[in-house]
Amino acid sequence: MFPSLLLVLLIGVAAWAGTVAGGAVLFGVVLPYAAFAVFFAGMVWRMFYWAKSPVPFCIPTTGGQERSLPFIKQNAVDCPSSTGGVVVRMMLEVLLFRSLFRNTQAEVCSSRAGGVRSTYYSSKWLWVFALVFHYCFLLIFIRHFRFFVEPVPACVTFAESLDGIMQIGAPRLFLTGGCILVALCFLLGRRLFNERLRYISLFNDYFPLWLLIGIVGTGICLRYFDKCEIALVKIFVMGLTQFSPAPAAGINTLFFVHITLVSTLLLYFPFSKLTHMVGVFFSPTRNMPNNSRMARHINPWNPPKQYFTYAEYEDTYRDAMAEAGLPLDKQPDKAAE
Incomplete structure (x- = not known):
């Protein structure tokens, strides 16, 4: 945990010191361009690699009764035998994290008769906070499009009005900022305070969490505390999108720390487990129907038969x-x- 936290702090300090020393172009222009290029190329390479990987066996992950005799009811969502069922299951998995909803937790406790016994019970907290994090992240991502285009699209304006519906304070409080921070703290806390999970957690489990906490924290500070000139930021960001960077004069130094952390996330993304965002669509355990009794799955690794x-x-x-x-x-x- 501590090496990943230290690395995120060093990245932030380096961005702050470099910007103060006159390196705004490096951290605000060169690094974002390089990060986006690496992110785009890395994700394309990942998808190409997954798409061309052979699938030797029919291995869909199932959670219900498969198609069998006519009088036995099939679970068409959890154990689909058709392409339509696979599409429905995939949509439920991507939009509602259906498999995570069935998450259970096991504990060993003492029984009334003496001795110990294993107890299994439903554990929905991970599912709840995972949903909160991902949908808050999506809304924040959509809201930030107001910095990239002019005029601002109606969908972005609607997302802003939905996010700030409480109309608390000035500037208006966006609910997603606080909710995503709480969700990230929960995801980090379950790795810190669950000894079994802490035992198997590695650097690449903690680093993206600290990085996201740093991005959200600097974003909240820029909006509510160490306020930044939004007009200058929009001119600067629109210049980046149009490949004609504007001068960075007058922009808060914390903004460059924020954009450096975002660029670091983009650089790290294609080489981490965060690629599950795209990888779920290429996973044979999700995108294959359970029809091995109706259709023969040919192993592409098998040589031609003589x-x-x-x-x-x-x-x-x-x-x-x-x-x-x-x-x-x-x-x-x-x-x-």
């Missing part, structure tokens, strides 16, 4: 089979004719 029919076998060994007294379709004298 078949040796019984007629060819008998033609090759007819005399030896006749001497051994084995039954033949054609006797040696008839075969010679």
Whole structure:
């Protein structure tokens, strides 16, 4: 945990010190361009690699009754046997995290009769906070499009009005900012305070969480505390999107820390487990129907078969089979004719 936190802090301090020393172009222009190029190329490479990977077995993950006899009811969503069922299951997985909803937790506790026993119960907290994080992140991502285009699209304006519907304070409080921070703290806390999860957690489990917390934290500070000139930021960001960067004079130094952390996330994204955002669509456990009883799945790794029919076998060994007294379709004298 601490190495990942230290690395995020070092990135932030380096961005702050570099901007103060006159490196605004490096952290505000060069780094974002490089990060986006790496992100785009890395994700394209990942998708190409996944798409061309062979699937030797039919291995869909199922959670219900498969299609069987007519009087046995099939679970068409959790165990689909058609493409339509796979599409429905995939939509529920992507939009509602259906498999995570079935998450259970096991504990060993003492029984009334003495001794210990295992107890399993439903655990929905991870599902709840995962939904909160992902949908808050989506709304924040949509809201930020107001910095990239002019005029601002109606969908972005609607997302802003929906996010700030409470109309608390000035500037208006966006609910997603606080909610995503709470969700990230929960996701980090479950790795810190669950000893079994902490034991198997690695650097690449903590680093994206600290990075996202840093991005959200600097964004909240820029909006509510160390306020930034929004007009200058929009001119600067629109210049980046149009490949004609505007001068960075007058923009808060914390903004460059924020954009540096975002660029770091883009650089790290294609090489991390965060690619599950796209990888779920390429996963054979999700995108395959459970129809192995109805359709044969051909293993692409199998070499071409060289078949040796019984007629060819008998033609090759007819005399030896006749001497051994084995039954033949054609006797040696008839075969010679």
